[in-house]
Amino acid sequence: MVDSGNTCVLGLDFGSDSVRAVVVRASDGYELASSVAEYPRWAEGRFCNPAHQQYRQHPADYLEALVSAVRGALAKCKDPAPRIAGIGVDTTGSSPLPVAADGTALALKDGFTTDPDAMCILWKDHTAVAEAEEINTLCARGDHEDYIRYVGGIYSSEWYWAKILKIGRANPTVFRAAASWVELCDYIPALLTGVDDASKIVRSRCAAGHKALWHPDWNGLPSREWLTALDPCLGNLATPLYTETRTSDQQAGRLSLEWAGRFGIDAGIPVAVGAFDCHMGAVGAGIEPYTLVRVMGTSTCDILIAPPDEVGGTLVKGICGQVPGSVVPGYIGFEAGQSSFGDAFAWFESILQWGRNGTGQKGSLLPALEAEAKELPPGALGERALDWLNGRRTPDANQKVRAMMSGLHLGSTAPSLYRALVEAAAFGTRAIVERFVDEGIPVKSIAGIGGIARKSDLISQVCADVLNREIDVIESDQACARGAAIFAATAAGVHSDIGAAKSAMLSPVEKTFRPDPQAHAIFDGIYGDYKRLGAFANTL
Missing domain, CATH: 3.30.420.40 (ATPase, nucleotide binding domain)
Structure with a gap:
């Protein structure tokens, strides 16, 4: 192990509107400095059409904001400059983008720089609703492997395959030009480590399992036969796109000379395998088995882990997946959430x-x-x-x-x-908690992270009252970036494993919201109104 006394790591958190860089001391999780940089094209509303639920981000935004955020954070550090031992990356997801054969994002290539279909399809893009329905229909037929059984039994238009299929049908030029499709959390580590071959991009266990239907039970991704049955254009992909995945305590590679120069730090330091922001945020919050960590941002993402031997054959219906090692190695990671918060x-x-x-x-x-x-x-x-x-x-x-x-x-x-x-947001939270409990996965405690959790006492208190449970709010404004830093410290060998790194570097509880019994009794009745309104909406 590396001596963590004066060693720091860099956590990078690619959110919906901006990228955050935080410099964290590996010995105790102290945040030396942080910086946020907005995506310039996204801020102008370019390449998006909210009326059609189209949300695309230009990869050039990521590159420009990344340099600005990292250099900004490092500039805030007091002398002497910290020694950066490793880098961790989390991003939104499912946010796939097409890449050329050399691993370059297609939208950075001539001929595709202004085509939204060649850009990153942000998590909240819902242009692939019909394609998601076709995936669900195919899996329900019973003549193929049930590939959606580990993602709650319902595939979403927010996810990898639905989005790829949408582009394959709507824009064959982009589809043919793409050598592969990668999640943003895989693209950024590949970029930083100088990968110049799309087939060598390291794939995240987190992203692959929760969004791309990867699972050990079928030794990887869905078969070519299944993809062809869904649409022949998918059968023409280089199948399989990948078979191996890695958990985020492992290295994706080492920082290239080019990016070391852009950042002003040493080349060759480890870059950890990427993951989704909510999963790493849960680790930054110190997640323990059966704690539901709620990442409360533009949407919510709810993360829970449980030991495999206790989960057994339980499959929780209607959630965003349960994947071995997707959050913490050695545990099943569960994901749920609300599309708007x-x-x-x-x-x-x-x-x-x-x-x-x-x-x-x-x-x-x-x-x-x-x-x-x-x-x-x-x-x-x-x-x-x-x-x-x-x-x-x-x-x-x-x-x-x-x-x-x-x-x-x-x-x-x-x-x-x-x-x-x-x-309504609190009632949506209650529906999620009830689903876990009803399906046999207990929720023993609840923690909230993110700007809304820290800034809005009203929202946290109403959630506590509706759930009739205590809610711990985590102190750090940068829990996701802190989680990325924890994985960076592990991948760099500063700590022996995620458990040790988490214990040393997690963010403490800032405050606890306790339920008001009288308010809960009133909300119990109003929750019935919420469910009736939802039932009516489902008929329209």
Whole structure:
């Protein structure tokens, strides 16, 4: 092992709007510095069409923001400059992008620089709803391997194969030009380590298992026969795209001279295998068996781990998968979540701000709404909401369903409607917890990470009241990047394994929200309204 006393690692967190870089001391998890850089093209709304649920990101955004964030974080470190021993990477997902034979993102190649279909298809892109339905139909026929049984029995339009199939049908030029398709969490480590052959890109166990239907039971990805049955264009892919996956405590490679020069650090240091932000964030929060860690951002992602011998043959229906080693090696990683969370509140703010001029207005409404909504009782003024503004992720993925509000009247106010959205988000959380418990996987504790968990006491308290459970809020604003740093420290040999690194570097609990029994009793009744509203929405 490397002496961790003065050794630091770099955690990189590629979110929906920006990349965060955090320099973390490996001995105790102390954050020396952090920096955030926005994606410039994304900030302008380029290559997206929200009305058609198209959300694409140009890979050039990643490259430019990455350099800015890393150099910004390193510049904030006091002298002497820290010795960076390794790098860890987490990203959104499923966010696949096509790459050329040399591993370069296709949108960086001549002829494809302005084609949205050649770019990264962000996790919340729902243009492949029909393709996801076809995958579910094929698996339900019974004449092939049931490849979706480890992803909750329902394949989502947010995931790898549905998105690839959509491009294969809509844009054959891009599809033919792509030598392979990689998740963003695999692309960034390959970029940093100088991979120049698409077939040699290391694939993340986390991304492959939860989104690409990889599993040890069938020795890798779905068969060529199954892909061809889904659509002949998929049968023309270089099958299999890959068979081997690695957990994120392992190395994807070593930092290239080119990227070392761009960052201003030593070449040759280990770069850990990438994973999704929520999975690494759960590790940054110190996840233990049967703790549900909720990453509360634009959407939520809920992560739980359990020992394989205790899970046995249990298959939890309607979640986003259960994969060996996807979160922590040696444990089954479970994923669930809500397709819109912070996005719902941002949407409501944008509705209220329509037509306003002046930069001073932006960003000023949510704190005021929260303060007023906090003074309202459970159920506010009788308004009820459904939290499916971007479809439903879990339980039971369905990107065709839509959100609703009911109980509106002339006495309804902006704060009462905001509170209805908060309560709907909490009811969606309860549905997820109940699904785990009903399917035989206990939820023994709950932790929240991310900006919303730390900034919105109202949301955390309403969730505690609705669930009738305590919720611990984790201190760090950079839990996902911290998780990436924990994996970097392990891959670099600074710590012997993830358990040791996690114990030394995890972020502590900042505060705990305890349920109000009276509020919970009221919410129990309102939860019935939420379920009835959801049942009605499913009929439309």
